[in-house]
Amino acid sequence: MVMLAVIVCIWATDPKELEEPDAPVGPPQPYSFSYTAGRYPGHVDRTHSETSDGTGTIRGMFAYVDPRYQVRTVEYVADAQGFHPVLSNPVADTPTVAAAKVRHADLYARIAAEHARIAAERGPEQRDDTHHLNY
Structure with missing residues (x-):
């Protein structure tokens, strides 16, 4: 037996908005x-x-x-x-997953410290703020 799934999408956006990418977006509906x-x-x-x-x-x-x-x-x-x-x-972490999370947190901390050290060495005049991510 072959089963066929059909997905129907209805486009609810005014087509003019596609032509004007900077057009204001209306309030949530x-x-x-x-x-x-x-x-x-x-x-x-x-x-x-x-x-x-x-x-x-x-x-x-x-x-x-x-x-x-x-x-x-x-x-x-x-x-x-x-x-x-x-x-x-919720599923409890297995010992392997728990150990991987600890390793990940340690690696993240070491990378962050290294980046902070490099930024401090460069000083504010050498930093290129155009590539910083703000979370």
Whole structure:
């Protein structure tokens, strides 16, 4: 049996905005969506729903069945301060993952210290601020 999935997209943007990239963007609009999907007919192994009231705050939830056949659920809020997920049944780090996180943090600290040392040696007159990333 061959299965065919069709995705329909509706373009809700005014085509004139495509011609004018500097055109002002209007305020956020309310919306809501949800879907369920599965790997074969009659089987649901993932869901997603999301709503926005038009203020710029988005609330949603998605769930899926992980490789261990456990249902994982993530509820989230996305707002001006960022993306805030809340996980159900978080998976504990294995010893290998925990050790890798420690190594990563150590390497990050060493790289940051080396970059700070180089910047201090150059002094403010030699710095090229056009390539700095602001996080």
